Each structure stands twice: as structure tokens, then as C-alpha cells.
Amino acid sequence: MSEYQPQETEKKWQDFWQKNGLFKAVDFGAKPKFYCLDMFPYPSGAGLHVGHPKGYTATDVICRYKRMKGFNVLHPMGWDAFGLPAENYAIKTKIHPDKSTHQNIERFREQIKSLGFSYDWQREVDTSSPQYYKWTQWFFLFLYKNGLAYKAKAPVNWCPKCQTVLANEQAQGGKCDRCSSEVAQKELEQWFFKITDFCEELLDGLDKIDWPEPIKAMQKNWIGRSEGYEIAFALKPGSGSQGFGVKVFTTRIDTIFGCTYLVVAPEHKIVSELESQISNIKQVEDYVEAARKKTELERQAQTKEKTGVRLEGITAINPANGKEIPIFVADYVLAGYGTGAIMAVPAHDLRDFEFAKKYGLPCPKVILPPELDSVLTNPMDAAMGKKDVVRLEAECWEGEGFLANSERFDGMKSEDAREEIGQWLGQKGLAEKQVNYKLRDWLVSRQRYWGAPIPVIYCDKCGQVPVPESDLPVLLPDDVDFMPSGESPLAKSKKFQDVKCPVCGTLARRENDTMDTFVCSSWYFFRYTDPMNKKEFAQRKLIDYWCPVDWYVGGAEHAVLHLLYARFFTKALFRAGLIGFDEPFMKLRNVGLVLAEGGEKMSKSKGNVINPDDVVKEYGADTLRCYEMFMGPFEQAIAWDTKGVKGVHKFLRRIYELKTKVKDKKSKMENREMEKLLHKTVKKVSEDIEQMKFNTAISSLMILLNAMEKEEDIALNVLEKFFLILSPFAPHLAEELWSELGNKGSVCSQDWPQYDENLVEDEKINFVVQINGKARGMIEAPRNSEEKEISEMAQNNVKISGWLSGREIKKVIFVKNKLINFVI
């Protein structure tokens, strides 16, 4: 008897699949299409992490299953190859990023191939290749021509360590996404993509896609829609300030009678425009200057005490009650949101309340909490410290309620008052309904080398000129000094800079910045449908055939990055009429992290990294695949357990040894119990794959194996079907055993076994007998037995009758094919 030695046979089957083109996606194939996508990896120098194969195995199981179910499957893989680490590595070692990246790709490809995934390798893409980034540049021009790419001077996030600007999404919490350095604010002229043109579509589209709710919530939150009013506060007439007003945005116009001052952001234009009216202008300018110097993090630190300076010499008029109110400049108000100015209602906004308390500003209450009555009449509630009471005591109530001190609106519900006051001020031309979003335009310029150059030329005569499509790609030069200087390394390449203006032909210069790597990954899923196309990023007909992606699997860390940007690109193409759908990924599932043995994150510095190569070498690819599917629920983070790997390996070895149990190659299924178990397992595995419940799919395979091992002789067709349903998880072993049974061809090309629903259901049921809801025994009876029969059998049972003796049965609950419960 030969032993299970996967290392010797796995390569053979991988070559076999490759040679026979078994995983080739057929363009315009007649079978229903199924596009299943992994988030393509960044080919880092560290090589493949065991987390990668977890997601890749899951999609591979799904794809292999779908092929056997008769689908034309597109399952591609590629490389998200541009990015900072390669460039930083070049700075350190002087090895060109192109070289190190391609070495890394080679290694990744080899590692991934060793795991036997059913990718169509003819569709591999590499975002750093000119054939690919030509089309990344085409997308830039496409957006530019549609008014969705523009250059503008704006305050931007600057990472001092990476020496580049960053998108808001990449500077969350004021820290660089890449290196965690605190980002600074800089006023720079940069390229932006107008993602804010799609706020509504990006929000509404979430309702029609099958994505994890937390991811949807994060996108919703990031887009940050809020409905309110823009209100004009006039300044009190004085010399020079006529006609000047301050516009504020508020979601709580119902509280306007409680507005006792205005606050503007330090960047607000009022400071410069009314310079001559502000008597303490020096003090104000100092404050503004100090605020400008603070980092995002410092300004956003909520815990810090609020600061501000009053604009002496000017006041505003509250349009609701005509009262004169002061104006402050304070950095707790953000310039980039709404109008950069707010109406402060200290009694009903905690932030305003803190500020008012510090500067001794009046704090009149204009909303009474709905619980006020019960609080007043029920002192017990107050004593028990109900939340609302606490808020009342704190003199700041942010919730809804009934209006007070609001003239004719007194007693009105907050909700109604918003409508009424809005209309009232609206009629006077002082307020207007307004929807605001938190989402900002996507800053795509990077002052770095290893990315796709932005295809724009600056000409002294013609100004900003997009590179003509026929001149694409704008190639990255190779004569570049990588040492970061805050200016793009491309600026230092003479070869790159020498360019004539495409319009007038005079000497001009190129844009030096490259694009954010997230631009490359915003459209790669289109490229897979037509990866060799030299005329278009992909042929419309092929996109129509394959897209959108049916099932997408990857990490949750891209919630508001890649996943938002890719949706934006898709919507921009849709709006321009270039594609017929506006959501790229119909179904998304997140893969849970693979943690180190102790439950910590794997990291080089902790020395707890598991290398997939070592696992493959010791146990084989099938063991790694099955282990990662078996370790627990797919979307959950679970620690690596070497003992568990051994257990799974043992499972595969026992399967391998099953073949000795086929005594007669012609034997047909005779064992009724075995046949039933097989059908149950086929059903369970099929359903579990569809729901990504891989761990229980494998456990049901284990149950079937355990049962088969107890048999002396196993019928050939039982074994064959077992190998077929095993094949998505352990494809090499399944192929090996399939061929050893004398079959020609590949398991991959077989039909997925059907199951018979009649065989799945047991003929005999163990009915649970309960007394007062407690299980007291069990009786076996035929399926679909009636209550009367079961009740009699139960009462005749010695054990049960003991419990029932001398008691009156008050009620009987009978659940068909499940249980009977006597209430006594």
C-alpha cells in the first residue's frame, strides 16, 4: 500500500490542469457566466502570507463548484504592482522598483500556483506594466474630458515621512495609511477626481448590492449625507459691512431661537474681507495663523479644550428673533464642511455648550425634552439618574423635544418646527433647504516615482494640455534618482521632461506627479475581461458579457478605499454611457484574518509568521487549503493552530487510504444507510459552499469518511461521488484518487452530483419526549407518525410512564418529526 505523499503528486495535477486548459474562461460562452474575483495582491517582498490563501481557497472552492454545476467561470489573478514599498526599497538598496517588483511577482505567482488554484492565468494583469497603465492613464483622460478630473489649490494632507500628499481616505484619523505618521496640512495645487459628483449614486447604490452590512455602514458614514438648511445671518449694519452676511449650515433649524452667537472656521473669508471692521484684527490673525500650523490631529482632538477669538467690532443678527449676536472664529468649526460657519446653540449642542461655558455666553433653552413632564412629576426617575435627567442637569439637551422661548413656534415638536421655521425663513429668502456630504474629492496626485504618470503637459502658451490618447502610455523614465525630496522624482529625469506641447509644438514640460495606486485598482476587474486589448481598456461586448463581478472576496480594510473608488469609476463609465451597469461588485464577502498561534497578528518583528511554503512542503497544498477552510467561520479572525493542520492532514490521508476498501470495482450501492448519508452529505456540502460555510462542509465530509471507514466494502459509485464533492477543497487528492479508480479525464470536468431529497430525509425519526419542556427520553418511530401514535408509544414507555404516573396530563405539544411534550 502506497502512502499519501501529496508533495509528489500535486505538481503533476497542476501541470495537467494547465496543459488541458481546464480553467480557461470562454468569452461569450453559452453556459451561464460566473465572474468570481479575489482582491489582487500587492506583491510585497515578504512573499505570500497565509492570509492570502484563505481568501483564494474560498473563491477557488466556489469556482470549482460552479464549473461542475455548469457555469462558464471567470476566475482571474493579477498584481497590484505599483506602490510605495517598492520605491522605499529602491531608496534603501538602489535596486530599481521595476526589478524588485518583478522578482516579487515571480515569487508570488509561483507560491500561488503551488496551491492549485483554478485561475485562468492567460488573463493575468500587472498594473505596473505599460500595457496596463496606458489604460490607467486613459481613465485619467476620460475623467478629465468629462469634467471629473481637475487641478486645484486646496488644503491637503501631507505625509512628512512618505513625502507625498494623500487622499482623505488614506489619512483617516490624521494618520498616514501607509506609515502611521501624523499628517500635516498643506496648501498645494493638486489633481483631484470629482467623486463628490456621485454622492447620491454612491449612497443609493448600496441598497441594491449584497455586501456585508458593516461595510455598507462604513461607506454610508464616510459619504455622510445630512439634510438641513443653509441660513443667511446678516451683519448688523455698520460702516463697510453692508450686504455682507454669514451663511451657516444646520440640521437643527428648530433650535434657531437659541442661537446666541456664530462661529466661523479660521479659514473663513470673513476675516480677510472685513479686516478693517474687526477692531482686534491682530489677535484674530494670530489665532488663525496658529490654527493653520496645527496638524489635522491636533485640531481634531475632541478632548482638548475648545478655543476661539471674538471678532470685535462686528455682530450678526439672528434672523429668527432679530437679536444682535457676537461672531467668533474657532477651530472647532471645520472649513471644509458646509459653509465653514455655524450658528451656535449652546443649550442644544454639546460642542457649542462647552464653548459657551468657557467664554461665558448665554445659553437659553428652546427645546424641552419630551420626558420633562414625567421628570417633574416623578422624582423617583430623577433619583435613579435617568439619562435624560442627566442631560437636563447638564443644561444641554441634544435630542428632540418641544419648542419653548421660540415665539409663535412654542409647543411645537422639533420635527414639525424644522419644517415650519424653514418655510417661514425661506419665504423671507433667508433660508434654503440643503443637503451636505462629508465626502471630499479624491486627491490622486502623488509626489512619488513608482506609479502611473499623470498624462498632462504644461505649455507656456497653451496652458494645461492633456496628453493625446494616441501618445499613451506616458512611460515612466528609468533614469531617476529615487531619493525623496518632496518633489516628484520624475522632475529630475531629463528624458521624461523633454516634451513638446501637443497643441503648438513648442517646448513644454510634463506633469511630474504620478497617480495614487488606488487608481490602478479602480478598474482592474474590467481589464480581466479583455486583458490583451490594445485599442480599448476592454471591449464593450466583453464587459457586457462578464460584468458585473458576481462574487468578490477580500479583506475588510478596503471599505472606504478601493471599494469606494471602484464604485466611483463604474458610475462614471455608466454615466458616460460606456457600460450598462453602475455597480461593479454584486456580492461581496470579507475574509477573516489568519492570526498567529497565540491569537496576535502575525508580524515579522514578533517572529510568529507562518510561511505557506513551509506548510505546503510539509503537508501539501490540499492540507493548507482544507485547513484554512476548516479552521472556523470564513469571515471570522482565527488563530493558526499547527495541531489543527496535522488533524486535517490526517483526514486527507485517511481518505487516500479508503481506496483499499473498494473490493469490487463493479459494485453498486447496496448499503441503504450509506447511500442516504452520501446524499445528505452532497446536500450539505452544496448548500454550505453557496453560503461560504466551508468549515461545516468539511465536517460533513469527515462524518461521511468516518462512516465509510467502518465499512468492510465500499461501493465504487459512493466513493466516486465522495471524491467529486471533495474536489473543490482538495482538488489534487481528488484527481489522484479519481484516476486511481480507473477514470479518465479530470474531476473538474465532471458534473456536480445530484442528491435525492427523499434519500436525505430519514425514514425513522428519534422523537424527543419532553415532560414540561425537559427532555426525558426518546422513542424511535416512522417518519410522519401522527401525534396519537407517538403519544401512545411515549406513555407506554417505562421511563416516560414513570414520570407521568399519578399526574394529569394538562396539555400535549406535538411537533411533527421532532418531539412530543407533555405538560403536567
Add this chain to the structure above:
RNA sequence: GCCCGGGUGGUGGAAUGGUUUACACGCAGCACUUAAAAUGCUGUGAGCUUUGCUCAUGUGGGUUCGACUCCCACCCCGGGCACCA
């Protein structure tokens, strides 16, 4: 502070209103062996007065004939957001 997840044996987990702990790991005993490893078999939630009973799914209440599952309150762990007016 707000919004999501989650809390079940020694461990990963299974069960989504009906026998809690499937499957696997670990552990214990036995077999094989000079021995060990490997392998196989058996056992394995806790407690007790052990043919059996009681208790146990973070805590406390509730709904129900019956609750890990549904409802209310709280505690703990993980993740996300965070001066967005």
C-alpha cells in the same frame, strides 16, 4: 461618546425556537512496540447520594409547553467612526 460584530467544554467551533456541545484539536486509558514516535480503539461539559438526577451557552429579568436562539437592562471582548453643526 456613537455605530457594527461577538461572548457556548481545556481549545477552534456546531446548533437560529425543540436531546446544548456536531466535526476537529487536546487530554486520559488501552492495543501494537524492547521503547518511543506513528497508527488504531475507547472515553472525555461540570457536579452529585451515579440503572439515575441536578446544573451549565457573559450577568440579571421577561415572553413561551419549551430559549444559545426572541424581547428588555447591564457587563466584558473585538472592529469601525469620531468637533461633519
